[in-house]
Amino acid sequence: MLHLYRPIEKFVHGIASVEPDAIDQARIKLLLYILLLYLPYTAILIAAYYLGGESPHLIRVSIVFASCLVWISAIYYLKVWRTASHIVLCSLTLAVWSNMFYYVHNINVETLQLIWFACALSFYMHGLKWGWFYSAINILPVLAFTANENQDYFYLGAGPYTVSQLTYLFVISYNFLWIIYLHYYFFKVFNHNFIKLTTTKNELKALNEKLKTTLEDLQRTSNARMDFLSTMSHELRTPLNGVIGISNALLLQNPREDQTENLAVLKFSAENLLLLINDVLDFNKFESNKVELEHIPFDMGVLLENNYSIIKLKAREKMLDLKLVVPEDLKGKLVMGDPTRLTQVLLNLLNNAIKFTERGSVSLGVHTEDLTDTHITLSFVIIDSGIGIAADKQQNIFEPFVQASNSTNRNYGGTGLGLPIVKRVLTMYNSVIKMQSMPNVGTSFSFEIVFPYKESNPENSHQLHNNGKELAHLKILVAEDNPINVLVIKKTLEQWNIKPVIAENGKIALQKVVENDFDIILMDLYMPEMDGYEAAAAIRKLSDPGKSRIPIIALTADVNNSVALKVEESGMNDYLPKPFDPNDLFQKLRKLSREKSAVPQV
Incomplete structure (x- = not known):
């Protein structure tokens, strides 16, 4: 059958x-x-x-x-x-x-x-x-x-x-x-x-259980990576703070021409290393979705001029013609956005343009595409006459750790993270980067961003000067345990005729605050005996209102996203990452001293 x-x-x-x-x-x-x-x-x-x-x-x-x-x-x-x-x-x-x-x-x-x-x-x-x-x-x-x-x-x-x-x-x-x-x-x-x-x-x-376990393992790995990168950041930034800080201090002491050149190279090399470290750490933040754009007013014209000044030396060294075009519409306006992230985008693109251009020119052009009573649309265009990028490689360069070819990495170096970071920052601005490139002809990158804006007050556009007269009266306490960092801060403050008092740890800093009067405290976060968070919290609990309200600026080589939150929770007023720009420190000191003067004394 x-x-x-x-x-x-x-x-x-x-x-x-x-x-x-x-x-x-x-x-x-x-x-x-x-x-x-x-x-x-x-x-x-x-x-x-x-x-x-x-x-x-x-x-x-x-x-x-x-x-x-x-x-x-x-x-x-x-x-x-x-x-x-x-x-x-x-x-x-x-x-x-x-x-x-x-x-x-x-x-x-x-x-x-x-x-x-x-x-x-x-x-x-x-x-x-x-x-x-x-x-x-x-x-x-x-x-x-x-x-x-x-x-x-x-x-x-x-x-x-x-x-x-x-x-x-x-x-x-x-x-x-x-x-x-x-x-x-x-x-x-x-x-x-x-x-x-x-x-x-x-x-x-069962598969979901395995997936859950795998995700937990990945989360632990990610957290361990974040902790490692945070530690690495702190350990690398601390010596870099010393190199860049001393270079800045020596450059301000009227060195000989040959010394100026050597110091400029030293500073340039240290800042390049810092840029690589920042790229790795920033990309890690983007991967963890821990990056948010600030929304603060800034002068776009000043930001563009600063970016131009930063890369001018690099262009001059390669004998490149560097051009900057800024629209007249930007004068007298403060746009709302994240100046740090925008600077990161521009510097990555400009540094790449200079790096891959052996002769010819590099230009940064900004044009007003639209202007209303509340918003301004700006078009940014970076053009170079460099080596260009082959058509079949153009999309790959926006992938992490990828460069146009192996020879690019051998000849020019770099982490391959600059353009991926640019792409992610612009995505947060609801913008898309566009590229046109031909091998041996050059490359053009362009993007548009819509900024809210307001008319600026002439007082806000006043440029800071480092002659020290405005801040010479300040009594500043510096809580720092690293001798190199102490030397850097002392030399920086001495430019402005400030003679700081040094405390080797948070416990000594608290004792000095009790015994003396200070206008501002510069507080390192990681110190023996008592760290900066504990010291700041203890100062805020003092019974004397004049001492408990002293403005405190945190100085830290840790750029973890939780730092800003912990700084605020401990009662500190602001923080400055190491290595710091002397102009940034000057601006924060100036702002806090004015705010302190405006508060009636009890």
Whole structure:
């Protein structure tokens, strides 16, 4: 029997496989098995009714035999299994009605079998709505017949037709087998899919647990990386603070021309190293989504001039023509934004332009694209006549740690993080960087940013001078344990005729505040005995209001995002990252001294 079953199974499976859903596949298989096995069933009945001379039954089963062939062909060629199943159900319903009102004139076992068969098949093949419909139209004649069995007008024929006992026994046995098989097969498929679904659910649950564990491991790794980079930042910035700070101090002491050149190279090299460190740390912040743009007023013209001044020395060293174009519309306006991040974008692009240009020019052009009463749209364009970038490499340069080619890294160095950082900062400004480049011709980068703005007060545009006259009266306490940092701060403050008092740790700083009067405190955050956070918090708790309200500026080589929050929580007024720009320190001292003077003394 197996050699007969396998071709049938292959035939049925081939037709059912066109449906992607497993339940629909089971429905097609179930319908095809019913139709295929009805062929020998009806063939046997045709022979029995023919030999027994039972013409009405012979006609009916012959129609069923031919219909099964037609429906199988329709399902195979036209893929209309749903329509075929409706026709089968209608045929079963017709058989029920004809049995009761024409062939049997009663409710016999065969009729009940057909009703059960139709009800079950309709639910399995078409779901709830059609199941209820076909069940209703099959049960309805039974209810009607039972309620009116004594009324003659329900009998439509001359009388019931007899059938042999052997034939009748074969019919009801075959029908019972089909009813059992119908439930068995569909429950088997349902149970298989339910077990498969449960197994998949359990596998998915286990996979989610593994994913959760992996994510936790990744989070721990990310936190460890952040802690390592924070520590590395502090350890690298501390000696750099000394190198850059002493270089600044020596450059202000009227050195000889040859010394000036040497000091400039020393400072330039240290600042380049600091730039690389900042790129790595900043990219790590972007990866951790821990970067937010500031929204403070600044003079765009002054920022552009400062950027120009910073890179002017590099351009001069390579004998490049450096150009800056600033629109007249910017004069007298303070734009709102993040000057630090914008400077980072401009310096990355300008440094790249100078780095990859051996001769010719580099230009920074800023143009006003739109101007309203509240907003100004500025277009920034950086153009160089450098080596250019091949078309197939242009998109790669915005990927982290990727440069245009291996030779680029060998010849020019760099981390490959500058342009990815530029792209991410501009994304935060809702801007997109555009690039045009041709090898050996040059490259152009451009982007637009919309800034809110306000008219500036002439007092706000006053340039700071480092002659020290304005700050000479200040009494400043410096809490710092690193001797190099102490030397840098002392030399920086002495430019402005300030002689600071030094405390080697937070505990000594607190004691000096209790014993003396100071205008401002410069507080390192990481010191022995008592760190800067603890010392600041202790100062804020002093009973003397004049001492507890002393402005405190944190000085730290740690650029972790949590620093600003912890500084604020401990009661400090501001913070300055190391290595610091003397002009930034001057500005903060000037601002805090004015605020302190404006507060009435209790």
